[in-house]
Structure formats: structure tokens, C-alpha cells
Amino acid sequence: MSHADTNSQPAPKPNDKPAAWDLVLADMAERDRMGHAKYGTRLQPFNGRDTLTDAYQEALDLCVYLRGAIYERDNPAKMTEDFGQQNQLIGGAMIRCHDCIEEHCVCIAR
Structure with a gap:
């Protein structure tokens, strides 16, 4: 993964x-509200859970999401092909994402 070399980044x-x-910060505030609504309390130390284990498991999930995103970025033809197949299944029109700066980005209109 040569793209992971941050020294070559502008x-x-x-x-x-x-x-x-x-x-x-906005996402964190929303997660706090969501957690309070779901569990009836905000996330606090000494809450009866193993905080390190929770954080580690979340970090493992993050690694998987990041690696999947890197793969999709580095394989745009495959991504477009997969989205095209998914698009055919739902019957939607393919459009270009308004916020994306990548030339290969395609989104499924819903």
C-alpha cells in the first residue's frame, strides 16, 4: 500500500x-444524544463495562472500514461494476455524487 506513505503527501x-x-464534533454530539436515548445514560467511566475492550473492538471495526474504503478507491473499475450490478437490482438511476472529488465516484439515486 504505497499510498499509505504520508511523507509523499502534499x-x-x-x-x-x-x-x-x-x-x-457535530457527529460526537449526535452520538452522545443517540447513546443517551438508547441506554438512558451518557457514556461515563466506571459504567460496569471494560472500556478498553469496547474501544479496541471499535478500532478493529474502523480498520476494516478503512481498508475496504482504500480497496474501493484503488479499484474504481471494480467499484463501478459492483455499483452497476447493485443499481440494476434496485432499478435506480446512476448519478455522480455532488460532494465527491474523485472521478470514479458513482452513487445510487434513491
Whole structure:
């Protein structure tokens, strides 16, 4: 995975998109609300669970999602083929994602 070499990455360029930190903070606030609604309490230390095990299992899931996304990015022809097959199953029209900067991105209109 040569693309994982961060030393070859260019410096980030400012743009008119939202800051990733702001997006993450909003997501965290929503997760907190969702967890409170689901469990009747906010996530706190000493809650009777093994926090390290919970975090480790979440990190394992994250690794799987990240690797899948890397594979899809690096195999755009396969991704387009798979989306096309999925699109035929649901009968929707293929469209280009408005937010995506990748030339190979396709989304399924719902």
C-alpha cells in the first residue's frame, strides 16, 4: 500500500468546505444524544463495562472500514461494476455524487 506513505503527501490546501474538526464534533454530539436515548445514560467511566475492550473492538471495526474504503478507491473499475450490478437490482438511476472529488465516484439515486 504505497499510498499509505504520508511523507509523499502534499501539504493541505485551504478551501471553502467545512473543517473536519467541526464535522467530527457535530457527529460526537449526535452520538452522545443517540447513546443517551438508547441506554438512558451518557457514556461515563466506571459504567460496569471494560472500556478498553469496547474501544479496541471499535478500532478493529474502523480498520476494516478503512481498508475496504482504500480497496474501493484503488479499484474504481471494480467499484463501478459492483455499483452497476447493485443499481440494476434496485432499478435506480446512476448519478455522480455532488460532494465527491474523485472521478470514479458513482452513487445510487434513491
